[in-house]
Amino acid sequence: MATELDTSSLLLALLSKCSLLTQTNLALSLIVASLACLAVSLFYWSHPGGPAWGKYFSHRRHQTKVIPGPRGLPFIGSMSLMSNTLAHRCIAATAEKFGAKRLMAFSLGETRMIVTCNPDVAKEILNSSVFADRPVKESAYSLMFNRAIGFAPYGVYWRTLRKIASNHLFSPRQIKRSETQRSVIANQITRCLVKQSNTEGLCFARDLIKTASLNNMMCSVFGKEYELEHEHEEVRELSELVDEGYDLLGKLNWTDHLPWLSELDPQRIRSRCSTLVPKVNRFVNRIISDHRAQARDSPSDFVDVLLSLDGPDKLSDPDMIAVLWEMIFRGTDTVAVLIEWILARMVLHPDVQSTVHRELDQIVGRSRAVEESDVASLVYLTAVVKEVLRLHPPGPLLSWSRLAITDTTIDGHRVPAGTTAMVNMWAIARDPQVWESPLEFKPERFVAKEGEVEFSVLGSDLRLAPFGSGRRICPGKNLGLATVTFWTATLLHEFEWRPPSDEKTVDLSEKLRLSCEMANPLAAKLRPRRSFSV
Numbered sequence: 001m002a003t004e005l006d007t008s009s010l011l012l013a014l015l016s017k018c019s020l021l022t023q024t025n026l027a028l029s030l031i032v033a034s035l036a037c038l039a040v041s042l043f044y045w046s047h048p049g050g051p052a053w054g055k056y057f058s059h060r061r062h063q064t065k066v067i068p069g070p071r072g073l074p075f076i077g078s079m080s081l082m083s084n085t086l087a088h089r090c091i092a093a094t095a096e097k098f099g100a101k102r103l104m105a106f107s108l109g110e111t112r113m114i115v116t117c118n119p120d121v122a123k124e125i126l127n128s129s130v131f132a133d134r135p136v137k138e139s140a141y142s143l144m145f146n147r148a149i150g151f152a153p154y155g156v157y158w159r160t161l162r163k164i165a166s167n168h169l170f171s172p173r174q175i176k177r178s179e180t181q182r183s184v185i186a187n188q189i190t191r192c193l194v195k196q197s198n199t200e201g202l203c204f205a206r207d208l209i210k211t212a213s214l215n216n217m218m219c220s221v222f223g224k225e226y227e228l229e230h231e232h233e234e235v236r237e238l239s240e241l242v243d244e245g246y247d248l249l250g251k252l253n254w255t256d257h258l259p260w261l262s263e264l265d266p267q268r269i270r271s272r273c274s275t276l277v278p279k280v281n282r283f284v285n286r287i288i289s290d291h292r293a294q295a296r297d298s299p300s301d302f303v304d305v306l307l308s309l310d311g312p313d314k315l316s317d318p319d320m321i322a323v324l325w326e327m328i329f330r331g332t333d334t335v336a337v338l339i340e341w342i343l344a345r346m347v348l349h350p351d352v353q354s355t356v357h358r359e360l361d362q363i364v365g366r367s368r369a370v371e372e373s374d375v376a377s378l379v380y381l382t383a384v385v386k387e388v389l390r391l392h393p394p395g396p397l398l399s400w401s402r403l404a405i406t407d408t409t410i411d412g413h414r415v416p417a418g419t420t421a422m423v424n425m426w427a428i429a430r431d432p433q434v435w436e437s438p439l440e441f442k443p444e445r446f447v448a449k450e451g452e453v454e455f456s457v458l459g460s461d462l463r464l465a466p467f468g469s470g471r472r473i474c475p476g477k478n479l480g481l482a483t484v485t486f487w488t489a490t491l492l493h494e495f496e497w498r499p500p501s502d503e504k505t506v507d508l509s510e511k512l513r514l515s516c517e518m519a520n521p522l523a524a525k526l527r528p529r530r531s532f533s534v
């Protein structure tokens with residue numbers, strides 16, 4: 001854009017020097033300047049990958065292997081690829097069309113983007129220190145996430161936050177300590193489902209699991225315990241704040257990529273963020289003040305931990321609010337979305353569900369409820385969770401992209417600093433060159449045969465890395481997996497999950513917001529497998 005303006009100013013300056021600036025000439029020169037501007041924009045747009053890539057390479061004439069990709073439209077590039085609720089599918093189809101599965105370039109307005117649908121290239125990107133940053137997103141900054149782990153710039157502050165969270169929230173010892181709380185909530189979910197299926201016949205588990213997941217995070221982070229069976233004003237209030245933040249952060253904000261639109265805020269994202277932030281501040285501040293008022297000898301939740309920090313690790317109140325809010329925010333939706341997909345697959349594949357039930361009967365037995373210590377022996381159920389993560393990763397594009405801090409080379413292509421990189425994990429996990437019969441739901445593929453090592457989904461093998469990989473890998477992965485596997489084991493041990501009727505089956509349509517959720521909530525009929533007193 002700067003070049004177009006330079007060209008037009010130069011033309012105007014030349015005309016004025018020649019004393020030819022009559023009204024007609026002014027109009028003429030404006031038309032010429034606009035045409036010049038249009039010509040330059042079309043020139044940029046003609047480059048593979050669209051206008052942002054064309055602009056970059058027209059200024060720097062490097063000898064480089066061009067990254068293939070769609071041009072999109074002049075000025076805006078391929079905004080339609082990402083503003084779609086099935087962006088992961090659109091990107092995969094476009095990469096296929098351009099023969100660019102290893103690496104594809106495209107433009108989101110003025111932002112240069114690359115995306116890979118290949119595990120080797122994904123490893124190169126995610127494990128490179130060059131891509132340890134996140135791109136600036138106005139909503140993330142407005143909602144204070146740049147002061148929390150997810151969007152903090154790569155550096156000392158981010159490293160400190162990760163260290164604090166790893167030691168005090170995500171360490172194996174801490175995950176073990178929160179086992180009782182998960183078990184209490186699992187019991188509450190079961191009770192609610194028994195009641196729901198008795199009174200309504202049909203069960204819609206989505207809202208219940210979401211609230212359970214929120215309660216779980218509120219307990220770990222704020223030390224607050226709530227009964228799932230009863231409505232609580234504080235839970236409702238926080239749930240509304242999380243929902244609004246989730247919606248704002250999940251939207252493609254046009255002004256992030258078209259700065260000249262910025263003043264207009266056409267999607268009202270800025271104005272909604274500025275309404276939300278004071279509410280979040282008030283909510284979290286209230287909890288911090290309560291904790292300050294009841295000083296404890298040893299920290300019992302994450303707020304206590306943050307308040308007890310001293311020296312260089314000590315956080316200011318606004319930073320603390322950002323960190324606490326992010327933990328609640330990130331820990332709630334991912335877990336709930338994944339559990340709903342698992343249950344949907346169980347309804348759709350009764351044979352797989354029967355195998356899970358047989359395993360539960362053998363390892364746990366119907367006389368008691370599942371305990372978290374049983375999970376290590378539930379090999380088939382663990383394989384089911386992995387197979388669902390493969391077909392329905394909650395972050396099909398790994399949720400939040402990465403930003404190149406310096407110029408680098410990816411898969412033999414020059415990638416300049418400031419380029420945003422994405423990994424299409426959804427496409428990798430469904431690629432027939434990577435997985436045998438990828439569209440079939442076959443948990444057996446994850447059951448290790450004798451002498452084989454179990455497949456890890458924790459980031460070492462990029463054929464399936466739903467928690468990302470490298471420096472910015474999800475720090476909550478073990479906690480998330482522990483919660484999902486234990487609660488799913490409980491839900492399947494307690495109930496048989498069946499389709500709503502003989503005619504109706506499960507609708508697997510997806511909707512990508514911040515996470516990729518079922519477009520229509522799962523409806524199922526439940527048959528209790530054990531006697532359970534409500």
Ligand code: HEM
Pocket residue numbers: 126149150151162326327328330331332334335338394395398399400401466467468469470471472473474475476477479480481484
């Ligand atoms: C099934 C559960 C979960 C899934 C599938 C998931 C997935 C992801 C993914 C794909 C990323 C981006 C990783 C990358 O860029 O390489 C991420 C980042 C993150 N996740 Fe998770 N997540 C889950 C649970 C959780 C939980 C329970 C928490 C916290 C309570 C959490 C906190 C975070 C944070 C703070 C980041 C940002 C890390 C950074 O930028 O350094 N996640 N997650």
